[in-house]
Amino acid sequence: MRTPEPHRHVGAYALGVLGAADAFRFEEHLAQCPLCEIRAAEFRAVTAVLADYARRTPPGVDPVVRVGPEPVRRAVAAVLSARRSSRRKRLALVAVAVVLAVGGPFVVAGGSGGAGGPAAVRTERWAAADPSTGMTVVVTAGAKDWGTDVGLEVARVPEPGVCALVAVGRDGSEETVTTWSVRGPGDRPPAMHGGAALRPAAIDRFEVRAADGRRLLALTR
Known part of the structure; x- marks a missing residue:
């Protein structure tokens, strides 16, 4: 290799x-x-x-x-x-x-597909990295009847504190998907899940934000 x-x-x-x-x-x-x-x-x-x-x-x-x-x-x-x-x-x-x-x-x-067995679920992946801080984020978004099921994996958040993953709609609306606490740059939280009422097609981007609202990383299509 x-x-x-x-x-x-x-x-x-x-x-x-x-x-x-x-x-x-x-x-x-x-x-x-x-x-x-x-x-x-x-x-x-x-x-x-x-x-x-x-x-x-x-x-x-x-x-x-x-x-x-x-x-x-x-x-x-x-x-x-x-x-x-x-x-x-x-x-x-x-x-x-x-x-x-x-x-x-x-x-x-995915979920039950009735008598025919499990149904196929289309899952989109959004990924972004910041070379200056080493922060990397991967988001998975799967369509549900109620909106979007969201999975999140994060590495090397550059500063301690509370962070939030926010879904931003194409119409400018915002929904907080999940929040978590970071102890420092070396802290790696476990994989997290959350949800948004927005459908995947209606989501323009995801943003990771600090507790004061600053955008730490944006994941775009």
Whole structure:
């Protein structure tokens, strides 16, 4: 894994496919890179899906389906198109990795879908980082009947105190999604959840604000 861009190995590390030596070197990088810590956490849903798929595979059936060249070409073309049209492309890359691994589509299981089983939930990811402070934030936004279910992961808030995640609507309205307390720059709160009455399509951006209302970081589309 001798590369000037160790960030690219976060997916392989999270999925457990790096060799022992490469995994050791990446862990050294991970200890100093909060953005990779957040990206590695994003793969937890993927590893959970793969583990569940393996458990559901009948005995004697190969859980890995070989994908022909045409599906691979279509998957690559879809990712390239997504990269051109959106800055939030990591989820698409993860979905393609799962397609190539198990030979099927990838969805995030959500609430009950009735007799047909779990319904597919479309989840958007918003991410931003401040190079000057090292602060990184990842927000997941999933559509619900009542509005938007929001997940939040934060690393290296630059100052102690109470912070808030605020959803700002396209119409200028604001809703506080969640608040938390920070003890200092080294404090890393656990993943948090909250909600907003605004629908995902109606959200213009998310902002992390200090207790006095100052904006510490903005996450835009």
